[in-house]
Amino acid sequence: MLGIALILLATLIAATSYARWERRERAIREGGPLPPSLLPRLVGLGIAAVMISALVFILVDVAQGRR
Numbered sequence: 001m002l003g004i005a006l007i008l009l010a011t012l013i014a015a016t017s018y019a020r021w022e023r024r025e026r027a028i029r030e031g032g033p034l035p036p037s038l039l040p041r042l043v044g045l046g047i048a049a050v051m052i053s054a055l056v057f058i059l060v061d062v063a064q065g066r067r
Contacts, residue, residue: 002054009046013039 016039023035 002050002057005046005050005053009043009050012046013043 020037020039027034
C-alpha cells in the first residue's frame with residue numbers, strides 16, 4: 001500500500017513537471033516573475049502522509065504482537 005502511494009506521488013510529479021518547467025522558462029524569457037507552485041507543498045504533504053501511514057502500520061503490528 002505504501003509503495004502504491006509513493007508510485008502515485010511520483011506519477012503526479014512526472015505528469016506535472018513539464019508544464020511547470022515550460023511556464024517558468026516562458027517567464028524567464030519574458031522577464032516576468034516566476035509563477036508560484038503548489039507542488040513542493042503537495043509533495044511534502046504526500047510524503048508526510050505515507051510516513052504517518054507507515055508508522056500506523058508498524059504500531060498496529062507491534063500492538064498485535066507480530067514484532
